[in-house]
Amino acid sequence: xxxxxxxxxxxxxxxxxxxxxxxxxxxxxxxxxxxxxxxxxxxxxxxxxxxxxxxxxxxxxxxxxxxxxxxxxxx
Numbered sequence: 001x002x003x004x005x006x007x008x009x010x011x012x013x014x015x016x017x018x019x020x021x022x023x024x025x026x027x028x029x030x031x032x033x034x035x036x037x038x039x040x041x042x043x044x045x046x047x048x049x050x051x052x053x054x055x056x057x058x059x060x061x062x063x064x065x066x067x068x069x070x071x072x073x074x075x
Contacts (some may be wrong), residue, residue, distance in 0.1 A: 001045060006033060007060040010070050011053045017075050018054045025058065030066050033057045 009032070012018050018034045027030045037052040058066040 004059040005059050005061075007063040009056045009063065009066050011037070012075060013053055015054065018056060020075070021073060023071060024069060025056075025066060028065070028069055030062050030069070032048050032066075036038055050052050067072055 010021065012021060013016060022032045022034060033056070035055045035057065
């Protein structure tokens with residue numbers, strides 16, 4: 001997924017939530033990319049968790065489909 005092709009989908013609170021969302025998107029043939037906010041990735045490595053959130057991105061052309069899928073996930 002190129003930088004210009006990606007669109008913001010959702011911010012989740014935990015790594016587990018990110019894994020769940022990405023797995024469900026993958027099952028529906030939608031690639032995704034996660035990006036920790038701020039120093040979130042560093043905090044996750046050091047402390048095992050981050051309270052900054054994790055952004056999930058998908059291809060812009062699949063954004064609407066991804067939104068419908070994510071709305072059905074009880075996070």
